[in-house]
Amino acid sequence: MILTVTLNTALDITYRVTSLRPHAEHRVSEVVERPGGKGVNVARVLAALGYGVTVTGFAGGPTGQVLRERLAGAPGITDALVPVAGPTRRTVAVVDQRTGDTTQLNEPGPHIGPAEWAAFLRAYDTLLADASAVALCGSLPPGVPVGAYAGLIRVARTAGVPVLLDTGGEPLRRGIAARPDIVKPNAAELAELTGSHEPARATRDARRRGAQAVVASLGADGLLAATPEGHWRAAPPARLRGNPTGAGDAAVAGLLSGLVDGLPWPARLTRATALSAAAVLAPTAGEFDPADYARLLAAATVTDEESAA
Amino acid sequence: MILTVTLNTALDITYRVTSLRPHAEHRVSEVVERPGGKGVNVARVLAALGYGVTVTGFAGGPTGQVLRERLAGAPGITDALVPVAGPTRRTVAVVDQRTGDTTQLNEPGPHIGPAEWAAFLRAYDTLLADASAVALCGSLPPGVPVGAYAGLIRVARTAGVPVLLDTGGEPLRRGIAARPDIVKPNAAELAELTGSHEPARATRDARRRGAQAVVASLGADGLLAATPEGHWRAAPPARLRGNPTGAGDAAVAGLLSGLVDGLPWPARLTRATALSAAAVLAPTAGEFDPADYARLLAAATVTDEESAA
Structure with a gap:
């Protein structure tokens, strides 16, 4: 299987409004909820192409529960998310039906405690044994060390699993030095x-x-x-x-x-x-x-x- | 006790952003969630004044569950919400920290089926027996008959319970004729x-x-x-x-x-x-x-x- 890692998973919510006007009140005409976060999106595309995919990272709270229920209904995707105490973040995409443009609001994500991070590392290690490749995707939630991706890349390389990194900022700078x-x-x-x-x-x-x-x-x-x-x-x-x-x-x-x-x-x-x-x-x-x-x-x-x- | 009815309860979410710009991506710096809907807000004020309050109306889905958990932690408020299959709506208030202004996005609310409406009417009838007054507050969710408030006012008057109506549009027009x-x-x-x-x-x-x-x-x-x-x-x-x-x-x-x-x-x-x-x-x-x-x-x-x- 292909493994995708999304440390900051999200419940992606899309709102359609007639026209977004700052400081006004809007009636949302349509609400769509979907499991999200970059690695989850990558998994959805891979599953549509017919590859077996496992998603890991974190999920917690009522939003995490909705995300996992939706993932359970997605064919070809195996849920190996690690439970955490804090609630999975929401992202809200407000689509202006007049212009077609989207305004995006992204919550920061739950704080990950040291025991939760350690539980993830154990799960990651186990999952790599069956992985043909791994993708490390997106931003880091609060509490995860900024050098996290560098560590995950070294573990994958030691396990002989090719690794792709898709992130930005300091996590990218540190990650790239670990030779993905x-x-x-x-x-x-x-x-x-x-x-x-x-x-x-x-x-x-x-x-x-x-x-x-x-x-x-x-x-x-x-x-x-x-x-x-x-x-x-x-x-x-x-x-x-x-x-x-x-x-x-x-x-x-x-x-x-x-x-x-x-x-x-x-x-x-x-x-x-x-x-x-x-x-x-x-x-x-x-x-x-x-x-x-x-x-x-x-x-x-x-x-x-x-x-x- | 005082009874407040909120047929279209809400999980009120407040996002703080540096500055809301349409068609841009925003990092939300602070997320606050609170039980909402007009009658729930009225109950919160009454409880703060020391009155015993019971809230009824509908709650469903993961958002309804969060709403009820939060209500359980609110002193002086008794939860008599009627469970429904559809998820309780969210409202999102985006506060622009630069101007202090708020942009509001309101989901429409769950569809209420005939059996759910009948279950509410039974609950309302029972709750009125102990009520010193009742407030009927806010918009109607999809599926609730537009003359709903008129009917609830007649039932309260028959029970000898004084009734206040706070709504707009056709529900107000029909309701006022029932002599609140x-x-x-x-x-x-x-x-x-x-x-x-x-x-x-x-x-x-x-x-x-x-x-x-x-x-x-x-x-x-x-x-x-x-x-x-x-x-x-x-x-x-x-x-x-x-x-x-x-x-x-x-x-x-x-x-x-x-x-x-x-x-x-x-x-x-x-x-x-x-x-x-x-x-x-x-x-x-x-x-x-x-x-x-x-x-x-x-x-x-x-x-x-x-x-x-």
């Missing part, structure tokens, strides 16, 4: 890590910090990859209009499944680009239409970036 | 009911529609009352700056407790005005500082409006 197989920063995370706003330069710089491969997701500009096999840019056939929320998680699912399948890097990047683009086209964040995916898989382009170095 | 002892519309509800934006005229018009007394809450302009004992305007000593959310519910608590204590109308209005003003001054919606209340009770003015008729 892949890191997938977005443009802002990459610039914060390297101090450079020139993506090609920044991607190579990030790789020199310890990652075996760096795949930067640059929104409409596609993916930029620095790997041991070469440097590439991958892009969908045309600029897409849609909802970019969850596109990065779909790209992670593409990279991870390509790694597990032993695909060469260009094929992994094609898959990640096609999944990411299909997610942008889907009305619900992080979902995708298999027909869009198949079409984009045939149309995505991967170009060699060696000459641009 | 007091209705407490705000300015918008009063104008919608009567078609008049002249409060003194509208208050008297509303009374002619069947209510024995009408007390209109006019925000900073205080209360305007048309009663069998006379017509009055009640106001705090000066215009107040603060949070008006919950001020109307505090006024209802003042009117209801004054009725139960057998106070003459001017004393009831003084109490309602002082509680409402103290609620405006409190940082948390619907709470009040007893010292503010005592000071405002001494300083509120009630003036005869007979001559203005």
Whole structure:
């Protein structure tokens, strides 16, 4: 199975309102609740592709209970979340039906105590024994040490399990030094890590910090990859209009499944680009239409970036 | 005991953000959850004044469970909510820390089935036997008949229990015809009911529609009352700056407790005005500082409006 780790899982709530006006009162016309957090979103895409996935991380309180009940109804996903005392955070996405734009409100997440962190480490160790790859995804909840991902990467490497890291800020800076197989920063995370706003330069710089491969997701500009096999840019056939929320998680699912399948890097990047683009086209964040995916898989382009170095 | 009915209870969630910007992503710095819905807020004020209060209405799902757990920890409040299958709604108040302004998002509430409504009617009938007064508060959830309050008023009158109605729109229009002892519309509800934006005229018009007394809450302009004992305007000593959310519910608590204590109308209005003003001054919606209340009770003015008729 593929293992995804989401230390700060979330109950993702989407509200539809006619038009969001600050300081006004709004009647919410539609409420949708879904298990969330980056690693959970990655798992959902992997399960839709037919891979067996196990999700771990933390869940607690009434929101954690709802999240677990919803996960239990998701085919192909095994719940190995570790119970904690604090309540799982909510995220609220307010969709303005007039403009289609989304305003996002993210709770900070529960405080994780030392005993809870130790329980997670034991669970992680056990789960790695059956994992073909592991993705470490998203922000850290309060109480988790900032070097947590670096430690989890070392444990995975010792167990011989390839590991992908998708986070930002100091957890990324510390994590990358522990030599993960892949890191997938977005443009802002990459610039914060390297101090450079020139993506090609920044991607190579990030790789020199310890990652075996760096795949930067640059929104409409596609993916930029620095790997041991070469440097590439991958892009969908045309600029897409849609909802970019969850596109990065779909790209992670593409990279991870390509790694597990032993695909060469260009094929992994094609898959990640096609999944990411299909997610942008889907009305619900992080979902995708298999027909869009198949079409984009045939149309995505991967170009060699060696000459641009 | 005093009975308050909240058919559309809510889990009130307050988010603090640095500054609310539509279409941006926000980190919520503070999350507060509280049992809500108008009748629950009225009960909280009555309990703080030392009255025994029972709350009824509906609660369901994980949000309803959190609401009931919180109510169990509230001294002086007895939980007689009727369980339903659908989840109790959330309301989200987003407080902009830069401006102090609040943006409100209200979920619609669960659908109430015919068997659930029948179960409520049985519970209401039983609870009335021990009630010294009853307040019917707030909006109706989907599935509850629009004439629901009219029916509940008739049952209370048959049981000899004085009844206050605090709602708007068609439920108010139907309810007032069933001759409640007091209705407490705000300015918008009063104008919608009567078609008049002249409060003194509208208050008297509303009374002619069947209510024995009408007390209109006019925000900073205080209360305007048309009663069998006379017509009055009640106001705090000066215009107040603060949070008006919950001020109307505090006024209802003042009117209801004054009725139960057998106070003459001017004393009831003084109490309602002082509680409402103290609620405006409190940082948390619907709470009040007893010292503010005592000071405002001494300083509120009630003036005869007979001559203005």
